[in-house]
Each structure stands twice: as C-alpha cells, then as structure tokens.
Amino acid sequence: QAGLTQPPSVSKGLRQTATLTCTGDNNNVGDQGAAWLQQHQGHPPKLLSYRNNKRPSGVSERLSASRSRNTASLTITGLQPEDEGDYYCAAWDSSLNVWMFGGGTKLTVL
Amino acid sequence: DVQLVESGGGLVQPGGSLRLSCVASGFSISSYYMTWVRQAPGKGLEWVANIKQDGRWIFYADSVKGRFTISRDNAKNSLFLQMNSLRAEDTAVYYCAREANGDNDYWGQGTLVTVSS
Numbered sequence A: 001q002a003g004l005t006q007p008p009s010v011s012k013g014l015r016q017t018a019t020l021t022c023t024g025d026n027n028n029v030g031d032q033g034a035a036w037l038q039q040h041q042g043h044p045p046k047l048l049s050y051r052n053n054k055r056p057s058g059v060s061e062r063l064s065a066s067r068s069r070n071t072a073s074l075t076i077t078g079l080q081p082e083d084e085g086d087y088y089c090a091a092w093d094s095s096l097n098v099w100m101f102g103g104g105t106k107l108t109v110l
Numbered sequence B: 001d002v003q004l005v006e007s008g009g010g011l012v013q014p015g016g017s018l019r020l021s022c023v024a025s026g027f028s029i030s031s032y033y034m035t036w037v038r039q040a041p042g043k044g045l046e047w048v049a050n051i052k053q054d055g056r057w058i059f060y061a062d063s064v065k066g067r068f069t070i071s072r073d074n075a076k077n078s079l080f081l082q083m084n085s086l087r088a089e090d091t092a093v094y095y096c097a098r099e100a101n102g103d104n105d106y107w108g109q110g111t112l113v114t115v116s117s
Helices: none
Strands: A009-012 A018-023 A035-039 A046-049 A063-068 A071-076 A085-093 A098-101 A105-109 B003-007 B010-012 B018-025 B033-039 B045-051 B058-060 B068-073 B078-083 B092-100 B103-107 B111-115
Touching (some): A009 A018, A035 B103, A046 A063, A046 B103, A071 A085, A098 B045, B003 B103, B018 B092, B018 B111, B033 B068, B033 B078, B033 B103, B045 B078, B045 B092, B078 B092
Parallel strands (some): A009 A105
Antiparallel strands (some): A035 A085, A085 A098, B003 B018, B018 B078, B033 B045, B033 B092, B045 B058, B068 B078, B092 B103
C-alpha cells in the first residue's frame, strides 16, 4: 500500500509563511481530501484540519488547508517557534479501503 | 473531556502475542468508528486497522492482516487489538484514535510494544 507523498523537511523564518504539501491520487486525496496532523516529539498526533479543510475548535487561525486535484496543502502564516514539529497528512483510500499517511514533513522555524 | 487511554504494551518475543486495550471517557465509542495507528521508533505514522460502530465493518493494513484482530466492547467503552505472530517490525508505539466525520480527531497517548528476543 503506497502512502501519500510529503517533502521530508521545510525550513522557514520566524513570522514567515510555510506551505506544506501532500500528494496522492484520485482514490484518496483527490476523492475526499486529506486531514492534517501535527506531532511534537514524544507526544501523540493532534488534528489540525479535517479532510473538508475545516479546523477543529482551538486550532490557530494562522493555519489553513486547501486542495487542488490530488494535492492537499497546509499553509501556516506568521510562523512561531511552537509551529516546529512533524506534520502528517492522512487520507482514506476508497479503492483500497485503507487509511494512508504521508511520510511526514519536519517543519523548522529559523 | 474526551480521553483515550491505551494499555497492554510491553516486551514480547518474536512469534508471541499481546492484547492492547484502549479505554475511552468523555464520549461513547458506540457512536464512532475507532482506529489503531502505530509509529515505529523514529518513523512516521502507519495505520493499522479500524472498526465501525457496530463492529460489522473492519479494515486492516496489509502488514498486519491475518495476524492482528481489532475488536470493541461498546458497553465497556473499550477498543482492543489482539496481536499474534509478532515480528520485530511490529515494534512501535500503538495509538488508538476516534474517527469523527471520517477523521481521527482524538488520540490516546500510546502504548509501546517492543518485539525482541
């Protein structure tokens, strides 16, 4: 079961904007979109965005998610030190009936 | 508050078995799909299995199919993962998660499973 494709790392400066991407195919990202999760070292993942691009309660308005065809994106504006961490996308594959995760992107705020 | 607490992890020899449990509080699991996800040391997230509210629809990752069994007891607000024929590559932190509107919105703290001789 092939996963979703994310760049391994992204580095941006404080208060800058970072855009993380996640590429799948018509059966997963292109079908129902991708959710986004953040994970800090030693902690469980935290949901940042539902597959419909809406934010759960309590998630910063600096985060916004979108999708274009088979690629989902998470944009974080005004980067802060606490935004550092690992970011994963997740999508249900309706052809394989499996959840797929991206390999994760390590975001560094310089 | 929604909480998920996993237990049952530990050290097991290759070929051995373990049963993980996840007890939920703050909501009734009977209204939700539930999921197990694992994370090997230093690696990314890997979906393991999920189960529909009534237990009738169950899906597994190919990597665990035929060896792992997901189940639930709605009356006890609990989710389980029976793991048999364990391999070194099953070593990971195992998380249970709630699926709301198709997304895993709450996660437990995880339980570590180590498969080693």
